[in-house]
Amino acid sequence: xxxxxxxxxxxxxxxxxxxxxxxxxxxxxxxxxxxxxxxxxxxxxxxxxxxxxxxxxxxxxxxxxxxxxxxxxxxxxxxxxxxxxxxxxxxxxxxxxxxxxxxxxxxxxxxxxxxxxxxxxxxxxxxxxxxxxxxxxxxxxxxxxxxxxxxxxxxxxxxxxxxxxxxxxxxxxxxxxxxxxxxxxxxxxxxxxxxxxxxxxxxxxxxx
Amino acid sequence: xxxxxxxxxxxxxxxxxxxxxxxxxxxxxxxxxxxxxxxxxxxxxxxxxxxxxxxxxxxxxxxxxxxxxxxxxxxxxxxxxxxxxxxxxxxxxxxxxxxxxxxxxxxxxxxxxxxxxxxxxxxxxxxxxxxxxxxxxxxxxxxxxxxxxxxxxxxxxxxxxxxxxxxxxxxxxxxxxxxxxxxxxxxxxxxxxxxxxxxxxxxxxxxxxxxxxxxxxxxxxxxxxxxxxxxxxxxxxx
Numbered sequence: 001x002x003x004x005x006x007x008x009x010x011x012x013x014x015x016x017x018x019x020x021x022x023x024x025x026x027x028x029x030x031x032x033x034x035x036x037x038x039x040x041x042x043x044x045x046x047x048x049x050x051x052x053x054x055x056x057x058x059x060x061x062x063x064x065x066x067x068x069x070x071x072x073x074x075x076x077x078x079x080x081x082x083x084x085x086x087x088x089x090x091x092x093x094x095x096x097x098x099x100x101x102x103x104x105x106x107x108x109x110x111x112x113x114x115x116x117x118x119x120x121x122x123x124x125x126x127x128x129x130x131x132x133x134x135x136x137x138x139x140x141x142x143x144x145x146x147x148x149x150x151x152x153x154x155x156x157x158x159x160x161x162x163x164x165x166x167x168x169x170x171x172x173x174x175x176x177x178x179x180x181x182x183x184x185x186x187x188x189x190x191x192x193x194x195x196x197x198x199x200x201x202x203x204x205x206x207x208x
Numbered sequence: 209x210x211x212x213x214x215x216x217x218x219x220x221x222x223x224x225x226x227x228x229x230x231x232x233x234x235x236x237x238x239x240x241x242x243x244x245x246x247x248x249x250x251x252x253x254x255x256x257x258x259x260x261x262x263x264x265x266x267x268x269x270x271x272x273x274x275x276x277x278x279x280x281x282x283x284x285x286x287x288x289x290x291x292x293x294x295x296x297x298x299x300x301x302x303x304x305x306x307x308x309x310x311x312x313x314x315x316x317x318x319x320x321x322x323x324x325x326x327x328x329x330x331x332x333x334x335x336x337x338x339x340x341x342x343x344x345x346x347x348x349x350x351x352x353x354x355x356x357x358x359x360x361x362x363x364x365x366x367x368x369x370x371x372x373x374x375x376x377x378x379x380x381x382x383x384x385x386x387x388x389x390x391x392x393x394x395x396x397x398x399x400x401x402x403x404x405x406x407x408x409x410x411x412x413x414x415x416x417x418x419x420x421x422x423x424x425x426x427x428x429x430x431x432x433x434x435x436x437x438x439x440x441x442x443x444x445x446x
Contacts, residue, residue, distance in 0.1 A: 028366050042282075122338055129336050132304060184337040185281050191341065192348040196364045201282035203366035 021068040021108040024196055027100050028203040035098040037088060039202040043098075043106045044087035046189075046198075048158070049182035050113045052151035053120055057113065064112040073105035091160045104199065110186075111195045118190045121183060128180060138176065151179040211242045213356045215349050217342035222350060223249040224266075224357070242356045247316075252343075255333055265314040266360070268297030270347050274362040275299070276306060277344050280337075284372045299340075306340050308333040 030036065035043075051057040058077075065074055074080050083106060084090070086098040098106075114121070120143070127141045139145050152175055159166045169175045189198045215222040225247040228240045248266045250259040259265060276299040279286050298309040312329045335343070351361050 026365075122341075125336070125338050129304070129338075181283070185283075187337065187341050188277055188281050188344065191345040192352055193362075193364060197277060197281060200364045200366050201278050201284075204278065204282035204284040205367060205369050205372035207366045207368050 021070070021112070021195065022101075022104045025104050025107070025199045028200075028207050030203060030206050030208070032097075033100055035086075035100065035103040036203070036206045038206070039103060040086045040098050041089055042202060043103065043110065044084045044090070045178075045182055046110050046186055047084060047106070047113070048154050049151060049179060049186055050110065050117065052147055052154055052179070053117050053183075053186075054113065060113060060116060061109065064109050068105075068108050068112055070105045070108060073102055074109070089159050089163050089165055091158060093160065103202070107199050107202070108195055111189045111198060114186045114189045114194070118187075121187045121190065125180075125184060125187060147183070148176050148179050151175070151182075155179075209240075210246075211240060213242055213350075213353070215346040215353075217346050219253040219339040220342035220346050221249075221251040222346045223247075223251075224350070225249075226357075239355050241354075241358065243358070245357060250343075252333060252335070252339060257331065259310055259331065260316050261314050262316065265297070265310070266357075268310070268314060269343075270351075270360065270362050272297040272299040272308070273340070273344050273347055274364065276301070277340065278364075278367065280340075284367070286367070287371050299335075302334075305337065306335045308335055 027033065054060060061080065062077065065071055065080075074083065082094055082096075083098060083102055085092055085094040086096055087093060124141075124144050124147060127144050128138065131138060131140055131144075138148060152172065155169070155175060155178075161167065161170075169178060188194065191197070209228070211226055211228060213224045213226075215224075224242060224245060226242040226245040229243045230241060245263045245266065248261055248263070250265075250269065259269075275286050280301065296311050296314060298307075300307055300309075308331075310331045310333075312331070315331065347362060350356060
């Protein structure tokens with residue numbers, strides 16, 4: 001592990017990275033070297049979907065910070081809340097930038113939480129496909145309906161309804177569609193290269 | 209000596225068969241490196257036909273999966289096809305899943321072997337999100353295996369604006385400009401045929417007795433003022 005740390009720090013001297021979980025995440029060539037708007041929204045919404053999946057998400061998040069040695073980037077729960085509030089669509093949005101190292105930490109945390117829920121995510125997506133093929137509503141599957149209901153609750157309680165982007169999800173069908181799309185996106189982050197894939201996708205169309 | 213490697217996931221199995229270029233006895237590892245691929249097979253659950261081919265098929269599958277997964281995670285669709293032989297394999301999102309299209313020339317087992325009456329020269333498979341994830345994970349495990357085709361690495365990197373800008377976005381962006389320009393052109397053409405309105409020329413004012421109420425126009429130079437008529441001779445006093 002020490003060898004990995006040394007190599008990683010040599011590759012990216014500008015970022016003080018202490019966690020092994022962030023190895024291999026290359027800084028993208030974006031103006032300002034801060035996370036763009038879409039990146040902040042996507043990261044927060046993926047974490048929102050993971051919270052809706054897991055009732056113990058708060059405790060698992062704190063355990064993840066410790067397991068991944070992310071405390072230098074995310075010190076505590078309040079710090080995490082402030083980082084997530086860089087999402088401009090939140091009610092209490094912090095008009096602060098999200099640095100690349102903080103973004104990497106959130107990516108590693110999201111993938112850590114997603115891996116813990118791999119079985120559930122697969123189960124829900126398979127169930128949704130089966131319901132769709134039988135022309136049944138999502139209410140016929142208890143866990144899927146529960147996930148969608150929790151996601152709706154989290155979304156409306158934390159997002160700013162006055163924003164146009166949030167008003168577009170006012171209809172329950174639209175919000176369910178978003179929740180299911182996030183579910184499949186989270187599944188792709190659970191794999192062997194999930195961290196790298198999520199990190200690269202966050203800057204799609206943003207790099208020069 | 210032939211080497212077989214298998215990467216199995218619940219919905220997708222990749223089987224690689226190949227050779228090692230390292231001389232016999234030079235590798236101490238019991239697991240020799242597979243550096244030359246001779247045969248590649250890809251099996252999907254609930255699909256009768258397997259995709260059997262060589263390195264071209266594997267490379268095409270890796271590139272297509274990489275693009276499709278990245279577009280799925282980011283929600284930003286890919287732009288145009290690159291037209292390279294490697295990217296002949298297409299994987300695109302469709303309603304309710306993903307559609308994998310593999311051209312016949314990448315397959316060693318031709319379509320005529322699968323089913324009679326197939327008119328299209330490609331194999332099309334419908335994949336669910338979970339099946340696509342299993343394919344991606346099998347490829348990632350293959351790429352992470354240093355002893356199996358170490359040169360094969362999926363390019364996981366952010367795509368540039370040119371790579372992600374789809375035609376539909378371009379059309380959407382250019383539509384208002386085109387509409388505005390066309391509107392102005394049509395209006396100009398229509399107005400060209402409209403006769404110019406005739407402006408009634410002001411009639412020359414007839415000579416009228418000078419009124420005491422009319423004030424001389426300030427714009428008229430004082431020199432233009434006709435000389436005052438000399439007052440008539442005073443009437444004779446009675």
